[in-house]
Amino acid sequence: MALDCLGVPPHAIVTTGLEKRYPRGGTYAVRGVDLAVEEGEVYGFLGPNGAGKSTTVRLLVTLLRPTAGTAFVAGHDVVKDPAAVRASIGVALQDAAIDPLMTGRELLRLQSVLHGLGRREVGPRSDLLLDRVGLAEAGDKRVGEYSGGMRRRLDLAMALIHEPSVLFLDEPTTGLDPSSRLLLWNEVRRLRDQGTTVFLTTQYLEEADQLADRVGIISGGSIVAEDTPEALKAEVGRPHVHVSLADPADLARALEVAASVGRPTPGVTLECLDVSVEDGARELPALVRVLDDAGIAVAGMSVVRPTLDDVFLQKTGEHLADTDEVPA
Amino acid sequence: MIAPSLALGLRAIRLTLRRPQFLIPLFLMPSIFLAVNTGGLAATTRLPGFPPTTNFLSFQLPAAMVQSLMLSGLQAGIAVALEIESGFFDRLITAPVPRLAIVAGRLIAAAALGAIQVAFFVVGGLLFGAQIAGGILGVLLVIVLGSLAATAFAAIGMAIAFRARQASVVQGMFPFVFAVLYLSSAFFPRKLLSSPADSISALNPLSYIADGLRTPIAFGLHGAPIVEGFAVTFGVIAVASLLAVAGLRWRLADAA
Numbered sequence: 386m387a388l389d390c391l392g393v394p395p396h397a398i399v400t401t402g403l404e405k406r407y408p409r410g411g412t413y414a415v416r417g418v419d420l421a422v423e424e425g426e427v428y429g430f431l432g433p434n435g436a437g438k439s440t441t442v443r444l445l446v447t448l449l450r451p452t453a454g455t456a457f458v459a460g461h462d463v464v465k466d467p468a469a470v471r472a473s474i475g476v477a478l479q480d481a482a483i484d485p486l487m488t489g490r491e492l493l494r495l496q497s498v499l500h501g502l503g504r505r506e507v508g509p510r511s512d513l514l515l516d517r518v519g520l521a522e523a524g525d526k527r528v529g530e531y532s533g534g535m536r537r538r539l540d541l542a543m544a545l546i547h548e549p550s551v552l553f554l555d556e557p558t559t560g561l562d563p564s565s566r567l568l569l570w571n572e573v574r575r576l577r578d579q580g581t582t583v584f585l586t587t588q589y590l591e592e593a594d595q596l597a598d599r600v601g602i603i604s605g606g607s608i609v610a611e612d613t614p615e616a617l618k619a620e621v622g623r624p625h626v627h628v629s630l631a632d633p634a635d636l637a638r639a640l641e642v643a644a645s646v647g648r649p650t651p652g653v654t655l656e657c658l659d660v661s662v663e664d665g666a667r668e669l670p671a672l673v674r675v676l677d678d679a680g681i682a683v684a685g686m687s688v689v690r691p692t693l694d695d696v697f698l699q700k701t702g703e704h705l706a707d708t709d710e711v712p713a
Numbered sequence: 714m715i716a717p718s719l720a721l722g723l724r725a726i727r728l729t730l731r732r733p734q735f736l737i738p739l740f741l742m743p744s745i746f747l748a749v750n751t752g753g754l755a756a757t758t759r760l761p762g763f764p765p766t767t768n769f770l771s772f773q774l775p776a777a778m779v780q781s782l783m784l785s786g787l788q789a790g791i792a793v794a795l796e797i798e799s800g801f802f803d804r805l806i807t808a809p810v811p812r813l814a815i816v817a818g819r820l821i822a823a824a825a826l827g828a829i830q831v832a833f834f835v836v837g838g839l840l841f842g843a844q845i846a847g848g849i850l851g852v853l854l855v856i857v858l859g860s861l862a863a864t865a866f867a868a869i870g871m872a873i874a875f876r877a878r879q880a881s882v883v884q885g886m887f888p889f890v891f892a893v894l895y896l897s898s899a900f901f902p903r904k905l906l907s908s909p910a911d912s913i914s915a916l917n918p919l920s921y922i923a924d925g926l927r928t929p930i931a932f933g934l935h936g937a938p939i940v941e942g943f944a945v946t947f948g949v950i951a952v953a954s955l956l957a958v959a960g961l962r963w964r965l966a967d968a969a
Contacts, residue, residue, distance in 0.1 A: 446807050472809040486731040487724070498720035499808040516718030543804075 397551045397582035399424035402454035416606040428578045428585040431598025433705055435607040438586040439479055442555045446476045459551050475549035477540045479556045485529030489520055489539050500547035514542040534565025538637040552584045552599050590693045602697055609700040618691040621699050624665035626672055627689050630656045631682035642679045646672045719808045723820025726825055735788050743777035762904055766931040767844040774838045775926035776899040778859055781830045783890045789804025789823055790883040793874035816957050819871055820864050827863020831856050833835040851929030860948045862922050868953030875960030921945035
């Protein structure tokens with residue numbers, strides 16, 4: 386990655402104390418958000434419904450004006466130079482607002498003109514993107530005949546028509562079937578390989594884990610944790626090996642011998658123990674060996690690693706999947 | 714500015730043509746009114762003070778035209794409100810497109826559709842026995858004035874939509890269209906209207922637009938009503954376009 390003259394990676398998105406407070410009721414949708422997303426990075430913005438993800442995106446894409454703080458996207462101030470921001474970004478919002486009566490190709494052509502592409506570029510660029518998102522054959526069909534996944538893919542193609550340097554994807558896979566989700570994930574990975582900065586909001590842990598170089602966890606309008614997925618999970622705790630014994634009477638001895646491999650604790654049932662280890666996969670053979678040497682029969686073993694949900698639980702006291710929608 | 718305006722105009726025309734539920738009432742409802750009025754009220758031409766006309770159908774044709782154009786303006790407003798509701802408007806304003814192009818595109822579409830609407834009633838009228846007193850030049854004047862009037866009504870529809878934000882609210886203006894129509898000289902000569910409708914119609918811009926359309930069809934190329942019709946139409950376009958742009962700015966500020 387290229388560094389600027391100070392030896393710092395150039396940033397595609399920088400916010401300082403970003404805030405959105407609604408006058409009615411004085412509620413904060415976003416409060417004191419500081420972001421520094423590097424160029425070419427996929428930044429996952431993870432949080433439950435109503436946490437402030439979409440409001441943050443709407444602030445960054447100039448749909449909303451911040452009530453406090455600053456935000457720069459692609460080097461342009463979102464308040465002072467919104468036109469320059471709009472020219473640099475691609476946006477696929479949560480609701481793919483696509484005319485059902487127009488064809489995919491017509492919509493791509495319209496989007497091309499709105500982004501100032503020349504007449505000669507429009508046709509080839511539309512064809513290329515339709516092909517890339519798997520809609521080459523459906524390009525001349527009206528969008529009303531598209532499935533939800535096809536609409537999302539067309540939405541992504543429309544956001545990419547002008548080859549933006551920064552792409553905002555607001556919950557791009559919500560409600561999609563697994564194959565459509567995978568197709569979108571692959572496209573995001575391809576964009577990262579091309580050097581496009583992707584700011585991706587999601588409420589899916591797996592999506593953030595799979596795609597994001599770094600993850601910001603937002604709750605109640607504020608960022609509560611931010612790092613690489615691996616570092617965030619490591620912060621919560623080490624992986625452990627969950628062992629099920631064939632005979633509950635062996636538990637005391639199993640706890641004793643497993644101490645040579647990791648830090649064992651009794652499990653939730655009499656025939657189980659959890660052994661906290663450094664890596665998981667590395668210690669598994671050693672643990673099998675010491676239990677076998679001690680003549681302890683094992684019914685099952687699995688490596689359990691911390692998830693982003695554990696991170697979310699530690700930071701907010703709630704499971705991501707359990708959180709209710711909070712009004713903005 | 715020109716390319717995005719034309720592209721948005723083309724999109725609006727496409728969508729109107731692909732929505733039969735929007736398109737058919739523009740032609741059907743005024744045609745029904747026209748048939749009922751010419752069938753049942755033709756004797757009114759014998760009333761003292763009714764201006765000499767080629768025939769009553771020729772006199773009533775402009776009423777059908779302005780009715781159709783006003784409905785078209787209302788539909789332009791509904792379409793804008795639907796774009797706000799669906800989120801397409803957000804997509805538009807996150808693109809680096811000049812804000813004025815959003816209004817201009819819709820007005821371009823209204824002008825093109827307005828010309829088609831007026832031409833439909835001219836052709837239909839001729840088929841059923843209307844005569845165009847102003848000849849070919851009269852037809853051209855009517856099409857141009859109709860197209861401009863459509864632009865004015867679309868601007869009013871947009872101004873309402875940006876404030877209302879909901880298609881159902883804009884749709885609720887439907888009865889108002891008929892109130893404005895009946896309180897103008899669209900259906901009957903102004904001097905045959907009883908008080909206070911005659912006074913209101915004198916202040917109603919629609920009267921001048923209707924008379925501007927009627928004169929080349931029913932009476933010939935007489936300057937004053939045609940000039941007044943164009944002048945008032947340009948005035949309404951100017952005021953309504955300013956209101957539409959102000960409405961757009963208000964909408965952008967309110968949403969932010």
